[in-house]
Amino acid sequence: MATILAVDDSASMRQMVVMTLKGAGYDVVEAVDGAAALQIAKSKSFNLVLTDVNMPKMDGITLTRELRALPAYKFTPILTLTTESAAEKKQEGKAAGATGWIVKPFNPEQLISTVKRVLG
Amino acid sequence: MTVDVSQFHQVFFEESLEHLANMESALLQLEGGGNDPEVVNVIFRGAHSIKGGGATFGFQAVAEFTHLVETLLERIRSGKTAISPEIIAVLLESVDALRDMIGALQTGADGDATRNAALQRQLAEVLAGAGETSPHASNEARAAPPTACPVDAGWRIQFRPHRHFFRTGNDPYRILRELSALGRLEVRADISTLPPLLEMDPEECYLAWELVLQGHIARAEIDEIFAWVEGDCDLSIDPLATPNQPASAMTTAEVRHSDDKPASQVAERRAGQERRQAEGESIRVSIEKIDTIINMVGELVITQSMLSQVGAAVHGLNDAAMECLRDGLAQLERNTRELQEGVMRIRMLPISFAFSRFPRLVHDLSSKLGKKVELKLSGEQTELDKTVMEKIGDPLVHLVRNALDHGIEAPDVRRAQGKPEVGEIHLDAYHQGGNIVIEVSDDGAGLNRERIVAKARERGLLPADGEIDEERIIDLIFDPGFSTAETVSDVSGRGVGMDVVRRNIRDLGGNVEVTSESGRGSRFTIRLPLTLAILDGQLVRVGNQVYITPLVSIVESLQVRRERVNVVAGRAEVYRLRDEYIPIMDLRKVFGINGAVSNLAESLLVVVEGDGKKVGLVVDDLLGQQQVVIKSLESNFKPVQGISGATILGDGMVALILDAGQLVNTACGNSAYAGSLSGKATVAA
Numbered sequence: 001m002a003t004i005l006a007v008d009d010s011a012s013m014r015q016m017v018v019m020t021l022k023g024a025g026y027d028v029v030e031a032v033d034g035a036a037a038l039q040i041a042k043s044k045s046f047n048l049v050l051t052d053v054n055m056p057k058m059d060g061i062t063l064t065r066e067l068r069a070l071p072a073y074k075f076t077p078i079l080t081l082t083t084e085s086a087a088e089k090k091q092e093g094k095a096a097g098a099t100g101w102i103v104k105p106f107n108p109e110q111l112i113s114t115v116k117r118v119l120g
Numbered sequence: 121m122t123v124d125v126s127q128f129h130q131v132f133f134e135e136s137l138e139h140l141a142n143m144e145s146a147l148l149q150l151e152g153g154g155n156d157p158e159v160v161n162v163i164f165r166g167a168h169s170i171k172g173g174g175a176t177f178g179f180q181a182v183a184e185f186t187h188l189v190e191t192l193l194e195r196i197r198s199g200k201t202a203i204s205p206e207i208i209a210v211l212l213e214s215v216d217a218l219r220d221m222i223g224a225l226q227t228g229a230d231g232d233a234t235r236n237a238a239l240q241r242q243l244a245e246v247l248a249g250a251g252e253t254s255p256h257a258s259n260e261a262r263a264a265p266p267t268a269c270p271v272d273a274g275w276r277i278q279f280r281p282h283r284h285f286f287r288t289g290n291d292p293y294r295i296l297r298e299l300s301a302l303g304r305l306e307v308r309a310d311i312s313t314l315p316p317l318l319e320m321d322p323e324e325c326y327l328a329w330e331l332v333l334q335g336h337i338a339r340a341e342i343d344e345i346f347a348w349v350e351g352d353c354d355l356s357i358d359p360l361a362t363p364n365q366p367a368s369a370m371t372t373a374e375v376r377h378s379d380d381k382p383a384s385q386v387a388e389r390r391a392g393q394e395r396r397q398a399e400g401e402s403i404r405v406s407i408e409k410i411d412t413i414i415n416m417v418g419e420l421v422i423t424q425s426m427l428s429q430v431g432a433a434v435h436g437l438n439d440a441a442m443e444c445l446r447d448g449l450a451q452l453e454r455n456t457r458e459l460q461e462g463v464m465r466i467r468m469l470p471i472s473f474a475f476s477r478f479p480r481l482v483h484d485l486s487s488k489l490g491k492k493v494e495l496k497l498s499g500e501q502t503e504l505d506k507t508v509m510e511k512i513g514d515p516l517v518h519l520v521r522n523a524l525d526h527g528i529e530a531p532d533v534r535r536a537q538g539k540p541e542v543g544e545i546h547l548d549a550y551h552q553g554g555n556i557v558i559e560v561s562d563d564g565a566g567l568n569r570e571r572i573v574a575k576a577r578e579r580g581l582l583p584a585d586g587e588i589d590e591e592r593i594i595d596l597i598f599d600p601g602f603s604t605a606e607t608v609s610d611v612s613g614r615g616v617g618m619d620v621v622r623r624n625i626r627d628l629g630g631n632v633e634v635t636s637e638s639g640r641g642s643r644f645t646i647r648l649p650l651t652l653a654i655l656d657g658q659l660v661r662v663g664n665q666v667y668i669t670p671l672v673s674i675v676e677s678l679q680v681r682r683e684r685v686n687v688v689a690g691r692a693e694v695y696r697l698r699d700e701y702i703p704i705m706d707l708r709k710v711f712g713i714n715g716a717v718s719n720l721a722e723s724l725l726v727v728v729e730g731d732g733k734k735v736g737l738v739v740d741d742l743l744g745q746q747q748v749v750i751k752s753l754e755s756n757f758k759p760v761q762g763i764s765g766a767t768i769l770g771d772g773m774v775a776l777i778l779d780a781g782q783l784v785n786t787a788c789g790n791s792a793y794a795g796s797l798s799g800k801a802t803v804a805a
Contacts, residue, residue: 010169012132013176020123054168068287074323077289083172091351099289100348105175105183108123117298118289 002047002119003027007037007063008081009055017050017081020108021115034058038066041073048118049078050102053089061089061096068097077118081106125177132173133226136182137219139166141476144215148479151208152494157197163211164193170218182221185236188243189214195247210242212480273360274303274334275342280310280354285325290349292325298345303335332360407506410466414653417456417463418749424456425746425770464651467507471549471558472500474509478520478547485524492531492542493524499549504556505651511628512558512648515621519560519644520545522618527564527642537639539563555630555672556650561643567636572596594634598622626730626781628652629670629764655750657767657777659743660726663713666775667739668748668767673780675727675734677742682721695725695736702727703787706738710762710783730781737783750777762786 004026008014014030021028029044031037035057041049049067051060058066060080067073080093080101090101102114143166146159167190174183189211195201217239277299281292299305310328320326333342342357349355431449434442475497486493504512528534528543535541548559576582576596598618625632630648649655649672657668658677684696685704693704704725707713725736748767753760753776764779 010132010173011135012128012173013169015131016123016125016128016176019127023123054165056165075286075289083168083175094288094348094351097288104172107176108125117294120294120297 001025001027003029003045004115005029005031005037005041005046005049005051007031007034007050007055007060008052009033010052013052013081016108017111020111023108024112024115026115034060034063034066037063041067042070045072046076048115049073049076050081050115051078052081053093061092064093064096064098079114079118129177129225132177133222136170136173136222139170140215140219140222142166144212144480145476147208147212147215148483150203151205151483160193160197160203164190164197167193179221179225181236182218182225185214185218185221185240188240188247189218192243192247207246210239210246212483213239214243274332274337275339276358276360277331277333277342278328278354278356279331279346280328281325281349282352282354283324283326285349285352286323288349288352290352292327292329295345295349296329296331299331299333299342302337302341302345303333306332306334334360407467410463414463414467417460418653418751421456421460421747421749422768422770422772424452426772428453429770460654464505464653465503467505467651467653468503469506469509470501470503471509471556472497474513474516475500475547475549477513477517481517481520482524482545485521486528489524490530491524491528493528494542494544496544496546497548498546502549502551502556503650504648505653507652508556508628508648508650511624512646515624515632515646516547516558516560518618518621520547523560523562523564523642527562527566529565551650552647555647558646558648559643560646561641563641566638566640566642567594567597567634569593569638594636597634598632629655629672653750655748655767655777656745657748658726658745659769659775660707660724660737660739661741661743662707662711662739665711665713666743666769666773667707668775668777669726669728669737670764670777670780671745673728673730675729677724677726680720680723680725680738685720697727697734697736700734702734702736704736704738705783705787708738728778728780728784730779730784733784735780735784735787737778748775748777 004021006014006017006021006028007030008017009032014032018028018030029040029046031040033055034051037049037051038058049063051063053060064078064080067076067078077099078097080089080098081104082089082093082101083104093101099118102111106114143163146162146166149156149159150163167186171183171186171190174180174186192201192207192211196203196207201207217236221236279292279295285292296305296307308330310330311326313328314320314326339357339359346353346355346357428449431445434445437445478497479495482493482495523545528545529537529539531541534543544563546559546561548561550557572593573582573588573596576599577584581596581599582588582592598621622632625646625648628648629652630646632647633645634642635645636642655668656671658671658674660667660669680695686694686696686701688694694701695704720738723738723740724742726739726742727734727736748769750765751767753763753765756766760776762779762782763776764782765777766774767777769775
């Protein structure tokens with residue numbers, strides 16, 4: 001089964017994402033911010049990275065850029081979790097190498113369907 | 121599969137409240153004149169996170185309200201709106217409103233809808249006045265694209281990925297798959313740009329597609345599939361011509377670029393990093409679980425000290441076995457002590473938890489009183505027991521309020537005295553010995569001695585004339601019902617308070633001292649034990665009983681000299697200790713211990729201090745000093761006058777812990793002290 005790295009500084013959002021994905025049968029590893037995620041990503045490989053944008057220490061845009069620079073993550077799908085009001089964040093994420101985005105607020109069903117789209 | 125999102129509500133509430141607390145302190149920092157973009161970022165991130173969670177977990181009101189706040193913050197962050205005191209005030213109020221909303225959600229109660237609506241209007245006004253866009257301008261994602269109407273026949277799609285297409289993690293095959301789910305899809309690949317095999321770079325995308333998608337499909341559905349790859353491909357989407365909807369009616373749709381602004385330069389250096397790091401990773405554990413462990417460790421300490429005594433008394437073992445036993449016992453003692461310290465530390469929290477409410481309090485109060493005050497905090501990382509922290513909060517609030525109301529002068533008065541207009545209140549905390557010391561100081565007027573004395577005379581608390589020593593004057597402010605404030609404000613001045621402050625601090629086993637200099641300010645020094653669970657005690661023997669006197673309350677111990685004992689009024693005995701007379705309490709009498717009344721000359725006098733007064737306790741012998749684990753008498757038996765608790769000694773004996781404060785009060789308050797202590801406080805050995 002596919003392994004997903006879920007990054008969000010908000011504990012409630014992270015719990016929801018993690019439990020939803022685990023419930024759908026994915027292996028999920030969680031990280032509390034970009035810096036922690038980068039650390040984890042270097043020691044383990046993932047089929048998909050889901051990252052919040054606004055985070056302390058390292059934001060999701062920087063994380064995306066850093067991941068893309070790693071050979072192991074050259075082609076890995078990376079989705080940003082972004083709010084509808086932050087349209088420029090979607091593009092900023094894209095410019096940094098993100099595959100796409102999921103617009104907040106989303107419900108668990110929307111999350112799973114988007115993840116399925118990417119992972120096939 | 122369904123996931124019940126309500127299970128995440130509690131976590132959302134808790135983290136939202138944390139965000140609000142951070143936002144509040146950051147706002148106050150901004151008010152202090154800072155214009156640090158990192159501080160604004162902290163506030164923004166808090167609002168952003170609450171909004172996202174609120175919307176996700178179905179708290180629409182919270183999400184909408186925070187959206188306004190966030191919009192305003194975004195303006196400030198991007199420099200479109202300048203920070204002003206008014207904006208900070210509105211934001212602070214918004215933080216309060218959100219806190220109430222979340223509190224209401226937590227308890228299921230109704231929030232104050234009127235206030236929230238009023239605030240929401242205020243925010244909208246600030247936004248309208250401050251910039252060009254309306255607060256709802258950002259809902260662009262909801263706006264339907266102009267070509268959203270479904271087309272019956274279908275669409276012709278030219279899809280030409282750029283070479284770097286794969287590097288975004290996207291896959292053309294995914295797009296084809298999704299399109300085919302919408303309707304009947306004809307796929308024609310264009311391989312004209314495919315290079316010879318040897319020149320091919322497997323990481324590049326060389327193919328292009330011409331697609332015909334047939335069916336009753338909305339343009340928006342197709343747009344959504346391509347949304348992620350805009351800019352990574354050449355794309356054209358045209359409706360297939362149908363008899364009643366000629367192709368010319370629709371212009372060639374262009375890839376949407378509406379919200380495609382150049383990546384704004386958001387120099388987001390991570391604000392508040394240090395604070396975050398200080399928090400570290402943590403888990404939430406209920407306090408009962410910790411207390412159970414602490415209790416168990418307490419028992420373990422007792423068992424260990426019992427074993428030590430047994431070990432010391434063992435005879436008849438050979439040397440090797442003896443050494444083994446002694447090593448084992450020594451190690452057990454060391455480990456027990458470390459375990460105990462470690463467990464105690466779990467209950468310790470940095471005092472910043474108690475200090476954090478003051479910036480806001482000082483801000484609100486000083487503006488209400490028309491004073492200018494700067495609050496300085498230091499030693500915020502000093503740790504103390506959670507229970508002690510909870511109980512010290514209110515007394516601290518009282519002291520700070522008093523400092524603001526009575527201490528710090530109005531700006532013009534300060535100016536006239538050649539002081540800086542802005543007064544300073546300083547909260548400091550540090551460890552000293554086994555205690556934590558908290559100081560509340562101000563650079564205000566200091567205690568007004570004349571007024572205190574005048575008031576005290578008026579109330580008959582002091583004789584009408586005669587010299588009054590410094591200590592007594594300061595003591596007066598702790599008298600119940602004493603207040604010198606000329607007008608009773610809603611800040612302070614009702615005269616309830618200082619006596620409560622002192623009582624609360626004493627209940628925690630601490631004390632409070634005051635130093636004050638006219639025109640220079642006052643300093644309240646609170647000394648508290650780090651924890652309520654352990655006490656450094658001096659073991660004393662009275663007859664066949666062992667009592668424990670808290671080390672912190674012992675002033676000195678001395679051999680009684682008969683000639684210094686005087687009898688006052690025929691019944692109470694006092695002892696001349698250098699140049700003062702202190703009452704003597706014979707613990708045998710006090711606790712009704714059988715056996716001959718001790719011969720004073722052969723006894724020892726332990727001078728203890730409580731409530732600023734001293735009393736000499738007559739005991740037979742001083743035993744050792746040791747840390748004892750306090751067991752509550754109140755919860756295990758019932759409260760006993762003069763006794764603050766009990767403990768179990770190493771030999772399994774129960775020993776009572778003396779309450780110095782109560783003993784002193786009994787001795788000083790009533791001449792016939794022995795009669796006032798009800799019942800006997802002894803333990804059968």
